[in-house]
Amino acid sequence: MPNTMYRLTETQAPAAEPLDFSEVKAFLRVDHNSDDVLIAGLISAARHFCENLTGRSLINRNYSLYLDCWPSAPAPEWWDGVREGADIARNNGSIHLPKSPLVSVTRVNVYDAAGAATEFASANYFVDTVGNPGRLVLKDGVMPPTPGRPANGIEIQFIAGYGPTSASIPAPLKHGMKQVIAHLYQYRGDTPEQALVASGATVLFRPYKAMSVV
Numbered sequence: 001m002p003n004t005m006y007r008l009t010e011t012q013a014p015a016a017e018p019l020d021f022s023e024v025k026a027f028l029r030v031d032h033n034s035d036d037v038l039i040a041g042l043i044s045a046a047r048h049f050c051e052n053l054t055g056r057s058l059i060n061r062n063y064s065l066y067l068d069c070w071p072s073a074p075a076p077e078w079w080d081g082v083r084e085g086a087d088i089a090r091n092n093g094s095i096h097l098p099k100s101p102l103v104s105v106t107r108v109n110v111y112d113a114a115g116a117a118t119e120f121a122s123a124n125y126f127v128d129t130v131g132n133p134g135r136l137v138l139k140d141g142v143m144p145p146t147p148g149r150p151a152n153g154i155e156i157q158f159i160a161g162y163g164p165t166s167a168s169i170p171a172p173l174k175h176g177m178k179q180v181i182a183h184l185y186q187y188r189g190d191t192p193e194q195a196l197v198a199s200g201a202t203v204l205f206r207p208y209k210a211m212s213v214v
Helices: 021-028 036-054 171-186 192-198 201-208
Strands: 006-012 061-067 094-096 102-111 117-119 125-128 135-138 154-160
Touching: 021 036, 021 171, 036 171, 036 192, 036 201, 102 125, 102 135, 171 192, 171 201, 192 201
Parallel strands: none
Antiparallel strands: 006 061, 061 154, 094 135, 102 117, 102 154, 125 135
16 A cells, blocks of 8 residues: 555644533542542543544544645555554545544645645545545546645644534543542552553443444
8 A cells, every 4th residue: 555644633622521520539438629630630631642542533623634745546455354543545536534523624735845734625526524534535527736845744634523612522521530530549659551441431431432334
């Protein structure tokens, strides 16, 4: 398969955490304020654990995906039928965006040799938000411009997440994060990996792990 290099950057942090602070304190049965800073840090940590394991964004945020070149037709190869993460070169004219669920593509830039960006018009592509991961698909007959710089010549700006608040986040993910927080609150010397397994959160997160089936 052609090696289309890519880089993903988060350009805007989530506006809120996926769990309500008072809800977490009630889950922990904590009725004092002396551990508020610790609990807030554990909420943030649990979000990172969940998002890293599943490949998903919980609260909506902005990303930029940088490609060196446009995807090309795949070379024949043995394949087991399932791929995890971003698949940016397997389907000709299709780019799978490596964070789910995809909300929208806001802009596509193509950079020239001097580093100046030109917008690639949205009329040239279709954005598929139905499956996970979402895709940007070039329309039939469209020949995208070749980037002028040898690396990161194409930038796809997109939004991924379940929504702007925690209301739309699946309950198993929220409960799994609470279990991680409870474990780390009680066993403060444990590692994240130990917390994920011992708390049972891995079982709750696993069905949401982003997969690419092509």
